[in-house]
Amino acid sequence: MIRSLRLRLMIGAATLAILFMAALLPALQRAFSIALEDAIQQRLAADVATLVSAARIEGGRLSMPDHLPVEDFNLPESKLLGYIFDQKGQLVWRSTSAQDESIDYSPKYDGLVDEFTRIHDRVGQAFFVYDVEIDLLGGKQAAYSIVTMQPESDFRELVRGFREQLYVWLGGALLILLGMLWLGLGWGFRSMRGLRAELDQIEAGERERLSDEHPDEMLRLTGSLNRLLDSERAQRERYRNSLGDLAHSLKTPLAVLQGVSENLAAQPQNREQVQVLQTQIERMSQQIGYQLQRASLRKSGLIRHRTALDPLLDTLGGALDKVYRDKRVLLERDLPPGFALPLERGALLEMLGNLLENAYRLCLTKVRVSARKQGRFVELVVEDDGPGVPASQRERILKRGERLDAQHPGQGIGTAVVKDIIDSYDGELALEDSELGGACFRIRLPG
Structure with a gap:
């Protein structure tokens, strides 16, 4: 059983802080994933716009320049892929970066202007896909589906890195928070230490009552303790006075009996009875003194x-x-x-x-x-x-x-x-x- 109130509060606060962090962690990861997906969608949309601006219709056929403004389309090892499909779903162009990719993708061309989704290639690799349908190209009637793609692995790597950083930062923040909580509880319990010091002084007989220099929440407690101390002190004083009165009232009759026994002792025929009487009087006197000492010398309940x-x-x-x-x-x-x-x-x-x-x-x-x-x-x-x-x-x-x-x-x-x-x-x-x-x-x- 934990007997320290400060430690109990610290454990309770730490438990709540850990539960809060545990609930906050997936929420932050989800928010980051959504924000990152939005950023990927916006980038792929911008890359589609680049392809649209570069495309031309010559002789009723699609014509694309050999070198595109976005350099990633021109690099074979780049992960940014570009495709153009006709209305029948036939692939009519792919970027240099997509030459070695084997992606089985068929545009729907169902009248939706654009679509952002995920697909997998033949080996199971996932890609983000942004598909835009256009009817006009270069001011001429043309029906094409222009598609840009990016591997999902980069997204997952960014999410994993963010999660690791999140663990580090939230763990550090938790440690700092717990340290601040411990210091805050120490500052808050300073008044308790002051109360304990005053109680020690009362036990040692160095003071009689608790002071009023304590937080409002503790004044009721200190007031009750002061009333208890006053009551105990008054009761002890009444007890001692009563014992003194009792001792005085009993000593006088015993002294009278002792005097009578001495007078009787002058008569030889009463000597044996007088000896018994004096013995019992002496024993009664000792017993009275003993019982009075027992009662008056008991230690106090609160004062040490x-x-x-x-x-x-x-x-x-x-x-x-x-x-x-x-x-x-x-x-x-x-x-x-x-x-x-x-x-x-x-x-x-x-x-x-x-x-x-x-x-x-x-x-x-x-x-x-x-x-x-x-x-x-x-x-x-x-x-x-x-x-x-x-x-x-x-x-x-x-x-x-x-x-x-x-x-x-x-x-x-x-x-x-x-x-x-x-x-x-x-x-x-x-x-x-x-x-x-x-x-x-x-x-x-x-x-």
Whole structure:
């Protein structure tokens, strides 16, 4: 399937141009043949007039000069032939050029003044024939049929040459036309390239709306896209505000329940029930936070973001260094200069923060973050030199919809958030052994 609109239009235009040329070719050949036949007829008529003006009646008999004004009649190898027949159809004279020809022609002498036709000689060669009947010759009564002939081979040769030239010129004209069509389509699609560039800028977050500097035929499309962008932006803002309100409204009751549980914990007889209550409150708090993060960190449908990695590593590394200052963790970086990931900043901050927090918590002394571009994908790798993840647990951790918190309350929420963020960006997450000795989280995202 041809996906290029320009190429489709070009193929359609080329097909129409070829069909037009194919229909034009026989029409031009036919027009040329008719014009050439008319020219041959006029020439033969003029040659008949030459014979008529040269003929004389002497003593009741036809007399022709030895040398005619038209030189072709006087040359034996000439292809212009001249004949004169009497009223009975008997040949009474032939030109020098017709001496060696064996043409079986009998004039009709049926009262028609002139006639233009084709005949064949005894060997099948075709001739054009112009036959004129006269009753007066040199002012005297005389009934003769004066005939001039020319081989049709010359006509066919001219037609063949014209056809070959026609193929060359029409083929050249077709190529020039197709080239001009291609350039014209390129100029016409310049506005489409401008629209595509603006859409790329919107996806990259460099602009919010499409401009009005497009052809009239595309303004309806750009207007619809702008309304869609505005609607999506407004909906996303309302969604985030609603999530913030929900988070605030849920945190207050949970804080009240937490305070009540602490008051109950002061009574020894309630200690066991209070422990269960606090565990469930903590689990509810984590689940609420997890669900809010899932909903708020989904990527936008139309806007594609890119976030620089180094500044986020500075922020997260600085915060984690303070939390785990007793470990004195070394954060290594293996990144190209100015490297950016195709994620929204909030999503990247949440994903990378969870991975680095796990790495800092489980490592011995070293954590390494590396990233690179691989064809159409971007790869991000977070490694540590800790104990790693048991092979029996890896498949369960990476299985879509499986969360560690389902079997270990209060644990594994961060990994589930990471997996959901990666899935929302059509990425892949793999858990491997690191060269440092611990776990290696390998992330691939469409770049």
